[in-house]
Amino acid sequence: MSLWRQLSHGLRVLTHRRAADEDVADEVQHFLDQAAAESVTRGLSPEEARRAAKLEVGNMDAVREQIREAGWENLLESFLADLRFALRLLRNSPGFALVAVLTLALGIGANTAIFGLIDAMLLRPLPFTESDRLVSMWTMLPRWGREVASGPDFQDWRKSAALEDAAAVSRTSMNLGDVTEPERLIAGRATASLLPVLKLHPIIGRNFAPAEDQPGGPNVVLLGRALWLRQFGGRTDILGKAIQLNAVPYEVIGVVPTEINIIAAADVWIPQALRSDLPRRGDFLRVIGRLRPGFTVEQAQAQLATLAHQLSDQYPDTNKDVGIGTADLHADLVHNARPMLLSLWIAVGFVLLIVVANVANLLLARAATRKKEVAIRVALGAKPARLLRQLLTESLVLAFIGGGLGIGLAYWALGAALKFLPWKLPEGVSVQISGLTLAFAAGVTLGAGILFGMVPGIQAVRSSVFSFLKDGRRTSQAGHQSTRRGLVSAEIAIALLLLVGAGLMIRTVQRLRQVDPGFRGNGLLTFRVTLPPEQYSEQKQVIYYNQLLSRLAALPSVQSVGATSDLYFESGNYFSFQIQGHPPKRGEEPDAYSSAVTSAYAQTMGVRLIRGRFFTDADRENSAKVAVINEKLAKQYFGWQDPIGQHVGFDTDKGVTVWREVVGVIGDVHQETLDKAPYAEMIVPLAQSPQPAIAIVIRTSARPELLVPAVRHEVQAIDANVPMYNVRTMDEITSESLLDRNFQTWILGAFAALALLVAAIGIYGVMALAVTQRIWEFGIRMALGAQPSQILSLVLGSALRLVAVGLGIGLLGSLALARFLTAFLFGVSAHDPSTMLFVAVLLGLVALLACYVPAFRAMRVDPIVALRYE
Amino acid sequence: MQEPNTNTDVIQGTLDLLILKTLSFEPMHGFGIARRVEQISCGVFKVNPGSLLTALQRLERAGWLDSEWRQTPNSRRAKFYKLTRTGRKQLEFETADWTRRASAIARLLKAEG
Numbered sequence: 005m006s007l008w009r010q011l012s013h014g015l016r017v018l019t020h021r022r023a024a025d026e027d028v029a030d031e032v033q034h035f036l037d038q039a040a041a042e043s044v045t046r047g048l049s050p051e052e053a054r055r056a057a058k059l060e061v062g063n064m065d066a067v068r069e070q071i072r073e074a075g076w077e078n079l080l081e082s083f084l085a086d087l088r089f090a091l092r093l094l095r096n097s098p099g100f101a102l103v104a105v106l107t108l109a110l111g112i113g114a115n116t117a118i119f120g121l122i123d124a125m126l127l128r129p130l131p132f133t134e135s136d137r138l139v140s141m142w143t144m145l146p147r148w149g150r151e152v153a154s155g156p157d158f159q160d161w162r163k164s165a166a167l168e169d170a171a172a173v174s175r176t177s178m179n180l181g182d183v184t185e186p187e188r189l190i191a192g193r194a195t196a197s198l199l200p201v202l203k204l205h206p207i208i209g210r211n212f213a214p215a216e217d218q219p220g221g222p223n224v225v226l227l228g229r230a231l232w233l234r235q236f237g238g239r240t241d242i243l244g245k246a247i248q249l250n251a252v253p254y255e256v257i258g259v260v261p262t263e264i265n266i267i268a269a270a271d272v273w274i275p276q277a278l279r280s281d282l283p284r285r286g287d288f289l290r291v292i293g294r295l296r297p298g299f300t301v302e303q304a305q306a307q308l309a310t311l312a313h314q315l316s317d318q319y320p321d322t323n324k325d326v327g328i329g330t331a332d333l334h335a336d337l338v339h340n341a342r343p344m345l346l347s348l349w350i351a352v353g354f355v356l357l358i359v360v361a362n363v364a365n366l367l368l369a370r371a372a373t374r375k376k377e378v379a380i381r382v383a384l385g386a387k388p389a390r391l392l393r394q395l396l397t398e399s400l401v402l403a404f405i406g407g408g409l410g411i412g413l414a415y416w417a418l419g420a421a422l423k424f425l426p427w428k429l430p431e432g433v434s435v436q437i438s439g440l441t442l443a444f445a446a447g448v449t450l451g452a453g454i455l456f457g458m459v460p461g462i463q464a465v466r467s468s469v470f471s472f473l474k475d476g477r478r479t480s481q482a483g484h485q486s487t488r489r490g491l492v493s494a495e496i497a498i499a500l501l502l503l504v505g506a507g508l509m510i511r512t513v514q515r516l517r518q519v520d521p522g523f524r525g526n527g528l529l530t531f532r533v534t535l536p537p538e539q540y541s542e543q544k545q546v547i548y549y550n551q552l553l554s555r556l557a558a559l560p561s562v563q564s565v566g567a568t569s570d571l572y573f574e575s576g577n578y579f580s581f582q583i584q585g586h587p588p589k590r591g592e593e594p595d596a597y598s599s600a601v602t603s604a605y606a607q608t609m610g611v612r613l614i615r616g617r618f619f620t621d622a623d624r625e626n627s628a629k630v631a632v633i634n635e636k637l638a639k640q641y642f643g644w645q646d647p648i649g650q651h652v653g654f655d656t657d658k659g660v661t662v663w664r665e666v667v668g669v670i671g672d673v674h675q676e677t678l679d680k681a682p683y684a685e686m687i688v689p690l691a692q693s694p695q696p697a698i699a700i701v702i703r704t705s706a707r708p709e710l711l712v713p714a715v716r717h718e719v720q721a722i723d724a725n726v727p728m729y730n731v732r733t734m735d736e737i738t739s740e741s742l743l744d745r746n747f748q749t750w751i752l753g754a755f756a757a758l759a760l761l762v763a764a765i766g767i768y769g770v771m772a773l774a775v776t777q778r779i780w781e782f783g784i785r786m787a788l789g790a791q792p793s794q795i796l797s798l799v800l801g802s803a804l805r806l807v808a809v810g811l812g813i814g815l816l817g818s819l820a821l822a823r824f825l826t827a828f829l830f831g832v833s834a835h836d837p838s839t840m841l842f843v844a845v846l847l848g849l850v851a852l853l854a855c856y857v858p859a860f861r862a863m864r865v866d867p868i869v870a871l872r873y874e
Numbered sequence: 875m876q877e878p879n880t881n882t883d884v885i886q887g888t889l890d891l892l893i894l895k896t897l898s899f900e901p902m903h904g905f906g907i908a909r910r911v912e913q914i915s916c917g918v919f920k921v922n923p924g925s926l927l928t929a930l931q932r933l934e935r936a937g938w939l940d941s942e943w944r945q946t947p948n949s950r951r952a953k954f955y956k957l958t959r960t961g962r963k964q965l966e967f968e969t970a971d972w973t974r975r976a977s978a979i980a981r982l983l984k985a986e987g
Contacts (some may be wrong), residue, residue: 010935027943027953028927031904033953035923038905059921070924617962 007247014077028071036061038237045428052701082390086397093398100370104363107762108406111359112452113413114352114755116437118444120418123441131263133203139337141170141291141308144327154291155282157315161291161328162197164311166304167212167384170293171198172276173268177697178534179724180751182248182273183235188534188729191249192270195278202264207241209258217275225254226273232259250536251725255491264339267292280330284322292333301332305531349825351502356452358472361491362455362766368397368488369773371460371874375711377466392461399457400450407449407766411437414445425645427502459487462538466593485777488770489806495766495809496818496847499759503843504818508755508825508832509749515831516742522673522682523572524610529708529736530571533719533726534697542694546625548722549690549698555718561706562651567690568603570598572675573737574730581686583641585653594641596686598654600693606632606670610702614647616668630689631664637684652686664688677741701734709731748828760847764854771803771858782862783870792863803855811844811850889929891972892919894938894957894965903958904930930955939962 015023044052061067072078094101099299129135130615141161143151150422153161162170171194199205207229216224225247227236246253249272253740260273262844295304308328315323331339346533371378381391415437432613437445490623535545535550535661549567556565570576580593588594605611605621612730631652645671653661672682690698704711712731719728739746775782782795822834832839896902896910907930910920933939940962946952957965 009937013935030951031927031953032923034946035902035905035908035927035951037950038903067924067927071927071931074928075935784958 112410116414499816650786
C-alpha cells in the first residue's frame with residue numbers, strides 16, 4: 005500500500021515536474037500568506053506582517069528546495085543529472101576516457117575470465133547428486149607413495165563402515181568394428197556399483213545388473229552419449245542389439261550421460277569383472293566411494309586407517325605398511341589445477357590494483373584542472389556529500405563502461421583460453437560466465453569504481469572546504485602531488501611483482517627447452533595400432549608387425565622405422581626386477597621404466613648407445629633373452645661393476661622369473677616429462693615380449709605431417725579393421741608436456757606487459773603534470789642562469805626517487821610472493837637474482853622513458869613564456 | 875542552504891507524532907498544523923516550515939495522511955491533510971511507544987535525583 009503510494013507519487017512528480025513544483029510553491033506561498041494574515045489580525049501593518057512572515061518561513065527558495073529533495077524520485081533525478089554530466093565530461097576528454105576505460109576493461113575482463121575458470125573448476129560442485137559425499141580412494145605404498153588399487157584391496161575397502169558403497173574403474177581401448185567407420189574406442193571398465201555411487205541414471209536402457217560384473221558374466225556394454233550420437237545416430241532401437249568390440253559381440257543395454265566422463269573419459273563402458281585370485285599388489289583400479297550419510301572425510305580416513313592396519317597384519321607379504329588414501333572427490337580431481345589457478349588469480353588481482361591506481365591517478369590529475377569548477381559548485385551551495393556523490397557517479401560511470409566491456413572481453417577470452425587450457429576439461433564440465441561470475445564482475449567493478457573515485461573525491465571535497473576560490477596557483481598542489489606520487493610508486497611496485505613472476509616463468513620455460521630429452525624428437529612421426537587378441541595370436545602379431553614395418557620402411561623419404569610398446573612422454577610402465585647374485589631385501593626391489601622395442605628403435609628415436617650393442621634382428625623369440633639398460637640404471641645398481649654380461653630377471657604373470665643378459669647401455673632419456681629426471685630404464689626386444697598394442701615411430705627426411713596419408717594407406721592395406729590412432733609428431737608430444745607452463749607463462753607475461761604499460765602511463769601522467777605546474781619555477785631558474793641540463797636532472801631526479809621507492813617495495817614484495825610460484829619453476833630459484841635485476845632494470849628504463857618527454861619539455865622552457873604563463 | 879537548526883532537531887524525532895496527533899482532531903493545512911503545535915506546546919516547539927512540509931509529504935507517501943486541494947476564501951489554493959485509518963493506527967502505536975519511553979526516562983531521572 006505505502007510502497008505503491010511511494011512509487012505512484014514519485015512517478016507523478018517525475019512525469020509532471022512542473023505541476024509538482026507548482027504544488028510545492030503554492031503550499032509554501034499559502035503558509036507565508038497565512039502567517040502574514042495572522043500577524044495582521046494581531047495588529048501589524050500589512051507591510052510589517054509580510055516581513056514577519058518572511059522572517060518565520062526563511063528563504064522561500066531554500067524551503068522549496070528542501071521539500072523537493074525529499075522523495076526518492078529527486079535522488080534519481082539528481083543521479084540522472086550527474087550521469088549526464090559525467091558522460092559529457094568523458095566526451096570532452098576522449099583521451100583520458102579511452103585510457104581509463106580500456107585499462108579498466110582489460111583489468112576487469114582478466115579478473116572475470118580467471119574467476120570464470122575458478123568458478124567452473126573449483127567452486128561449482130560436481131554435477132552429481134550429493135556430490136559432497138563422493139570420495140576418491142587410493143593405495144599409499146610405503147616407498148612409492150600414491151598408487152591406484154588392486155582388486156582384492158578394493159573388495160576389502162568396499163566393506164568399510166564409512167562407505168555406503170564404492171566403485172572401481174579402469175580403462176582400456178578396443179576396436180569398434182562392423183560399422184561404416186571403424187574406430188579405436190576408449191573403453192571404461194566399471195563395477196556395477198559405479199552409476200549408483202554417482203547417483204547417475206542411464207539416459208535410456210539400464211545399468212549393469214549385479215551379476216553382470218562377475219567373472220564369466222555376459223558381454224554387455226553401456227554406450228557413452230557422444231558415441232551413441234556419433235555412430236548410432238542417437239537411435240533408441242540400439243538397445244538389445246550387439247556391437248562388435250575387438251570383433252566380439254557385446255549387447256547394448258543402455259546409454260550413460262556425459263557427466264560420467266568426469267570420472268574417466270570413455271566412449272563405452274563394459275563391466276569390471278574382478279577375479280578373486282587377482283594379486284593384491286597388482287594395482288590398476290581407480291576407486292570412487294560414496295560416504296555413508298553423516299560421515300566426514302576425516303572420519304572415513306580414520307576408519308580406513310584401521311582397515312589398512314588389519315590388512316597389513318593379515319597380508320604382510322603384499323600389504324605391509326600399505327595405507328589407504330582418501331580425499332573429497334572434487335578436491336582430488338582439481339588438485340593439479342588449483343595452484344595454477346590461484347597463482348593466476350593473484351596475478352589478475354594485481355593487474356586490477358594497478359589499473360585502479362592508475363585511473364585514480366588520472367582522475368587526480370583532472371581534479372587539479374577542475375578545482376575552479378568544484379569551487380564554484382561549493383560557492384553556489386553544494387554540500388560536500390552532494391559533491392562527493394557527483395564525483396563518485398563520474399568514477400562509477402567509468403567503472404561500469406569499463407566493466408561492461410571487460411565482461412564482453414572475458415566472454416571472448418574464456419572461449420579462446422579453453423583452447424589453450426593445459427588440462428582438458430571433462431565433457432560434463434562447462435565453462436561459461438555463470439551468474440556467480442557475473443555477480444563477481446559487477447562487485448569488482450563497483451569496488452574498483454568506489455576505490456578510484458574515493459581518492460580524488462575526498463581530495464576535492466577537502467580542498468574545496470579549506471581552500472576554495474583561494475586558488476593557490478603554485479602552492480596548493482602539494483597534497484595532490486604526494487598522493488599521486490604514492491600511487492605511481494605503488495603501480496611500479498605491483499608491476500615489478502608481475503614482471504618478476506613472468507620473468508621466472510620465462511626462465512623456467514627456457515630452461516626446459518634447453519633440456520636434452522635424450523632422443524632426437526624432430527622429424528619423427530608416431531602413431532599407435534592395437535591388434536585385438538581375439539584374432540591375433542602372439543605369432544600373428546609378430547607377422548603383422550614385421551609386415552607393417554617393412555611396408556613403412558619402403559615409403560619414400562622414410563629413413564628408418566621402429567616399434568615400441570611404450571612411447572616416451574606418452575605412456576610408460578615401471579616393473580620391478582632383480583639382479584642375479586644380489587637377492588634384494590623385501591620392499592626394496594629395484595624397478596625400472598620398461599618397454600619392448602624393435603631393433604631399429606634406438607636408431608630411429610635417436611637414442612645414444614653408450615656401450616655394448618643394441619638389439620639386432622638376431623634377437624628372436626627363441627634366441628638368448630637379452631636386455632639393454634640406461635646409464636642411470638647401470639650407475640644406480642651396478643656401481644663400478646661392468647653391467648654388460650650381467651643378468652637381470654623379471655617376474656612374469658605366471659610367477660616365473662625370466663632372466664635376461666644385459667648386452668648394452670644406452671644414454672639417459674627423460675621418459676615422462678622434461679622436468680622429471682631420467683629414471684632407471686630397461687629395454688627388451690619386442691620379438692621376445694610381444695605386445696598387442698604398439699607405437700610406431702618413423703624417422704623421415706620430410707615434414708612428418710606429410711607422411712600421414714601414405715602411412716594410413718599402408719595400415720589399411722594390411723587389415724582395414726585395425727585403425728591407426730594417436731597420430732602425432734614426436735615434437736607435438738614433447739611440447740604437450742610444456743603446455744601448462746606455456747599457458748601460465750603466456751598469461752603471466754601478458755598481464756606483466758599490461759602492468760608495465762599502465763605503470764608507464766601513470767609515470768608519464770604524474771611527471772607531465774608536475775612539469776606543467778612547475779613551469780613558472782623553471783622559468784625563474786632559467787632566468788637566474790640555470791642550464792637546461794640542470795633542469796633536466798631536476799625533473800629526472802624527482803622521477804627517479806619515485807621509481808626507486810616503487811622498485812624497492814616491489815623487490816621486497818616479490819621476495820615474499822615468489823614462493824607461490826616455486827611449484828611451477830624449473831632450473832631457476834624463486835629468488836633468482838639475475839631475473840630480479842633484469843626486471844628491475846627493464847622497469848626502471850621504461851619508467852625513465854616515460855619521464856623523458858615531460859623532462860625534455862621542462863628543459864626547453866623559454867623563461868619569458870614561462871613567466872607569462874597563466 | 876539550510877543549516878540544521880537545534881530547535882527543530884529537538885522536534886525531529888517527535889515531529890511525525892505531533893503532526894499525527896494534531897490532525898487527529900480535524901483536517902488542516904500546513905500553517906494550521908504549525909500554529910496548533912506551537913499553541914498547544916505553549917511555544918516550546920517551534921516548527922520549521924521546510925521540515926514540516928517535507929514531513930507532511932513523507933507521511934502522505936507512507937499512507938498515513940491523505941491530502942486534497944481546497945479553494946480558500948481569499949481564492950488561493952491550500953493543501954489540506956487528514957488522517958487515514960492506517961495513520962490513526964500509527965498514531966496509537968507511536969503514542970504508546972512515546973509514553974513508554976517518556977515514563978522510562980522520567981523514572982531514570984527520578985532515581986538519579
